[in-house]
Amino acid sequence: xxxxxxxRSQDIPIVDAIISGPLTYERVRLVxxxxxxxxxxxxxxxxxxxxxxxxxxxxxxVRGPVGEEVEGYVVGLEDFKVFGYSVSNLEVGVYDFDNxxxxxxxxxxxxxxxxxxxxxxxxxxxxxxxFDIKAA
Amino acid sequence: MNTKKLSWEDIRKxxxxxxxxxxxxxxNEGTPYPNSGxxxxxxxxxxxxxxxxxxxxxxxxxxxxxxxxxxxxNALRMGCLVVTQHADH
Numbered sequence: 001x002x003x004x005x006x007x008r009s010q011d012i013p014i015v016d017a018i019i020s021g022p023l024t025y026e027r028v029r030l031v032x033x034x035x036x037x038x039x040x041x042x043x044x045x046x047x048x049x050x051x052x053x054x055x056x057x058x059x060x061x062v063r064g065p066v067g068e069e070v071e072g073y074v075v076g077l078e079d080f081k082v083f084g085y086s087v088s089n090l091e092v093g094v095y096d097f098d099n100x101x102x103x104x105x106x107x108x109x110x111x112x113x114x115x116x117x118x119x120x121x122x123x124x125x126x127x128x129x130x131f132d133i134k135a136a
Numbered sequence: 137m138n139t140k141k142l143s144w145e146d147i148r149k150x151x152x153x154x155x156x157x158x159x160x161x162x163x164n165e166g167t168p169y170p171n172s173g174x175x176x177x178x179x180x181x182x183x184x185x186x187x188x189x190x191x192x193x194x195x196x197x198x199x200x201x202x203x204x205x206x207x208x209x210n211a212l213r214m215g216c217l218v219v220t221q222h223a224d225h
Contacts (some may be wrong), residue, residue, distance in 0.1 A: 002165075005168055010204060011205055014168070042186075045186065101195045
């Protein structure tokens with residue numbers, strides 16, 4: 001079991017992940033977001049590790065509870081590591097997160113990965129206990 | 137480029153409200169913030185930050201926004217309810 005602590009003074013739960021691309025790898029901060037179907041990464045970040053729209057497997061649109069549909073694309077990451085587990089060729093959506101830049105958000109850890117996890121969220125204590133990740 | 141390793145407390149004081157790229161950082165697994173690191177790149181906006189990163193030597197590191205993640209009157213909405221896939225490229 002792993003115990004992840006998050007900062008309860010912030011308004012949203014943020015966790016770490018390490019994403020790898022053709023040029024480099026980066027430790028990044030993602031929102032733990034079970035309301036998001038697919039893990040998403042900011043366009044500028046994905047380009048900084050060596051991907052671009054030319055690497056897209058397909059285009060993909062997302063629509064939230066408000067606002068217009070947003071166009072993006074899907075790439076398969078060389079490696080995505082979260083909570084100590086690695087996933088190869090994880091498909092992530094790539095979208096401009098400009099509206100959230102001032103919140104310090106680089107992406108969303110979506111339900112595509114969260115649903116693989118056996119976890120317990122103790123929000124009052126700011127603790128996320130990970131018992132197992134089936135996709136790993 | 138800075139080469140001095142700073143504590144997270146010092147980074148928070150010096151770079152509050154900025155995006156920073158840390159290299160040679162110490163970060164205990166499972167904790168929300170690093171213990172220390174060398175500030176390789178920093179910028180006040182993520183757009184500028186991404187440009188600086190893209191034009192840098194691409195040293196692997198950690199990207200962190202230094203400051204509070206707060207709802208500031210404009211509702212902070214996350215998530216996507218609908219995903220529409222289009223034709224493969």
